[in-house]
Amino acid sequence: xxxKAKNKEPVFHLFIHIILILCSLACIIPIIxxxxxxxxxxxxxxxxGYTLIPHNATLNAYVTIFSNAKQxxxxxxxxxxxxxVGTFTGIWLTATIGYVITRRDYALRKQLSFxxxxxxxxxxxxxPSYILISKWLxxxxxxxxxxxxxLVSAYNILLMKGFLQNLPISLIEAAKIDGASELKIFxxxxxxxxxxxxxxxxxxxxxxxxxxxxxxxxxxxxDSKIMLQYMLVKVMKNLQFLNxxxxxRYGIIPQDIPTYSARMAMxxxxxxxxxxxxxxxxxxxxxxxxxxxxxx
Amino acid sequence: xxxxxxxxKPKLPKLKQLKxxxxxxxxxxxxxxLALPAIIVMFIFNYVPLYGxxxxxxxxxxxxxxxxxxxxxxxxxxxxxxxxxxxKLTANTVVMNLLFILGNxxxxxxxxxFLFELSRGFVKLYQTILFFPYFLSWVGVSYVLVAxxxxxxxxxNQILKYFGSVPxxxxxxxxxxHVILVIIYIWxxxxxxxxxxxxxxxxTNKENYEAAKIDGANKLQEIWYISLPALRPLITIxxxxxxxxxxxxxxxxxxxxxxxxxxxxxxxxVIDTYVFRAVKGMTDIGLTSAVSLYQSVCGFILxxxxxxxxxxxxxxxxxx
Numbered sequence: 001x002x003x004k005a006k007n008k009e010p011v012f013h014l015f016i017h018i019i020l021i022l023c024s025l026a027c028i029i030p031i032i033x034x035x036x037x038x039x040x041x042x043x044x045x046x047x048x049g050y051t052l053i054p055h056n057a058t059l060n061a062y063v064t065i066f067s068n069a070k071q072x073x074x075x076x077x078x079x080x081x082x083x084x085v086g087t088f089t090g091i092w093l094t095a096t097i098g099y100v101i102t103r104r105d106y107a108l109r110k111q112l113s114f115x116x117x118x119x120x121x122x123x124x125x126x127x128p129s130y131i132l133i134s135k136w137l138x139x140x141x142x143x144x145x146x147x148x149x150x151l152v153s154a155y156n157i158l159l160m161k162g163f164l165q166n167l168p169i170s171l172i173e174a175a176k177i178d179g180a181s182e183l184k185i186f187x188x189x190x191x192x193x194x195x196x197x198x199x200x201x202x203x204x205x206x207x208x209x210x211x212x213x214x215x216x217x218x219x220x221x222x223d224s225k226i227m228l229q230y231m232l233v234k235v236m237k238n239l240q241f242l243n244x245x246x247x248x249r250y251g252i253i254p255q256d257i258p259t260y261s262a263r264m265a266m267x268x269x270x271x272x273x274x275x276x277x278x279x280x281x282x283x284x285x286x287x288x289x290x291x292x293x294x295x296x
Numbered sequence: 297x298x299x300x301x302x303x304x305k306p307k308l309p310k311l312k313q314l315k316x317x318x319x320x321x322x323x324x325x326x327x328x329x330l331a332l333p334a335i336i337v338m339f340i341f342n343y344v345p346l347y348g349x350x351x352x353x354x355x356x357x358x359x360x361x362x363x364x365x366x367x368x369x370x371x372x373x374x375x376x377x378x379x380x381x382x383x384k385l386t387a388n389t390v391v392m393n394l395l396f397i398l399g400n401x402x403x404x405x406x407x408x409x410f411l412f413e414l415s416r417g418f419v420k421l422y423q424t425i426l427f428f429p430y431f432l433s434w435v436g437v438s439y440v441l442v443a444x445x446x447x448x449x450x451x452x453n454q455i456l457k458y459f460g461s462v463p464x465x466x467x468x469x470x471x472x473x474h475v476i477l478v479i480i481y482i483w484x485x486x487x488x489x490x491x492x493x494x495x496x497x498x499x500t501n502k503e504n505y506e507a508a509k510i511d512g513a514n515k516l517q518e519i520w521y522i523s524l525p526a527l528r529p530l531i532t533i534x535x536x537x538x539x540x541x542x543x544x545x546x547x548x549x550x551x552x553x554x555x556x557x558x559x560x561x562x563x564x565x566v567i568d569t570y571v572f573r574a575v576k577g578m579t580d581i582g583l584t585s586a587v588s589l590y591q592s593v594c595g596f597i598l599x600x601x602x603x604x605x606x607x608x609x610x611x612x613x614x615x616x
Binding site: 013017019020024037049052120181211218 | 321323324326327328329330331333334335337338340341342343344345346347348349351361362407410411413414418422423424425426427428429430431432433434435436438439440442443444446448449450451453454483487488491495514515547548552555568571572574575576581584585588589591592595596599600
């Protein structure tokens with residue numbers, strides 16, 4: 001730990017603290033605002049607009065949402081399922097290929113590295129992928145479309161490779177002399193000693209799966225299979241529709257339903273739990289980001 | 297040149313030879329098998345879509361499929377290059393990304409320099425708070441922005457009204473959105489940039505600072521002559537890498553945060569959102585894939601240039 005010299009420039013330090021406190025407030029207040037709006041009475045919103053300090057808080061919006069929570073629950077279940085299955089499958093695939101291209105004695109190392117790396121240089125784009133997944137692979141409206149296409153990415157493999165590069169080769173050689181198979185070496189030596197690497201890359205994958213909305217948007221037709229983030233996109237869209245002149249023309253006028261507070265409540269319910277979890281893993285994020293930003 | 301002729305090895309019986317060869321390559325085969333599932337998944341989702349490079353030369357009809365759709369030659373390219381829509385999309389993408397890179401680097405570096413002056417406990421506290429928006433998805437950010445910018449109820453318009461100004465219909469006014477998107481991008485990303493640059497500063501030689509102190513340098517001189525030069529390699533590499541992806545718009549940002557409001561397209565429509573909307577509607581696939589191929593090819597050239605530049609500066613940092 002660094003021992004700081006005595007504050008020789010208190011004015012400068014005060015200035016820094018003021019700036020950083022202002023920045024911190026700027027980071028936090030907009031998020032608090034969303035929480036506050038979710039607790040507001042609908043008629044207060046219609047009368048005064050959004051406010052940072054609620055006149056009288058209510059849980060009406062949450063009650064409304066939970067009284068008809070079928071969509072919310074199915075989206076939560078889908079999202080958790082996709083994240084867990086996708087992350088565990090993805091980490092296995094990423095780690096195996098990442099490990100193999102770090103092995104200096106692997107004869108096809110150069111070729112396989114290029115095979116991985118090339119996908120970062122040139123891609124066919126969204127349209128051929130869309131036709132492939134929805135038409136040729138017949139994954140339309142299946143859970144597979146939500147996690148299979150994102151299982152392996154060059155970025156994650158290179159991140160993994162960065163971590164695994166410093167493995168002690170003597171360990172592997174010793175195991176080989178003992179006659180262990182490569183699979184056994186990977187399972188019983190590599191995995192146990194590279195837990196931080198698995199944790200970091202796994203966290204990145206889980207984060208990406210949890211926040212994914214595009215796969216649901218592109219490939220899912222039935223509401224029971226959409227993920228949370230896309231559910232939020234839809235909630236926002238529907239509200240835009242309810243507030244549009246067209247809706248009024250068709251005689252659809254939202255009454256009594258706490259629409260404004262409810263959508264913010266929906267946002268809190270959908271993103272809140274994960275927002276509270278991820279900061280605890282900040283350490284791993286920092287490690288991965290530092291490594292990844294330079295060796296992108 | 298080799299002048300000594302080596303005696304050819306005595307030939308082994310064929311089966312034995314094969315067995316030996318197999319034994320020698322056994323490690324390779326085993327390792328390849330270990331990586332094989334990943335290789336296959338990558339092949340399907342990263343290599344098969346490369347057939348997409350023929351799509352722009354076809355008049356794609358979903359009913360007829362890729363193979364049976366008629367060839368149209370360069371028609372699609374002629375159309376997109378004769379039309380200034382592509383130019384506009386490219387300009388939006390490049391301008392927005394440049395603003396993101398510039399704004400985010402400046403803010404992140406300043407934050408990192410500030411953090412560097414503080415003791416460990418404060419750094420941890422501020423870092424945790426500044427990092428927080430990073431964990432919010434772009435969809436979540438779109439909700440935050442609605443709370444601020446909603447025309448009738450948003451906080452910003454209420455403040456405008458309070459000071460007697462005319463409220464602004466933000467989601468219908470493209471002219472503000474360069475600034476809005478840059479601010480929101482920095483809001484989400486600067487914490488992470490600050491952490492990276494802070495880590496870079498922690499790696500600099502402490503003796504330089506001691507020496508500067510003895511020479512009576514003030515804080516600003518310290519920053520200007522020691523900290524910034526120390527960060528220069530890191531700033532350079534991150535910026536150059538970002539420049540290599542300058543044609544790729546973050547679709548989560550450009551689609552969700554703008555609520556896909558058509559009124560904002562003049563300022564916020566980037567290549568990726570354009571392609572995305574066409575895919576969803578399965579309309580104009582030939583034209584759109586021409587745009588997509590244009591993006592891929594330009595992106596490829598950019599990365600090649602970027603890598604060449606990085607290699608010139610510092611071989612270890614280059615991608616290949």
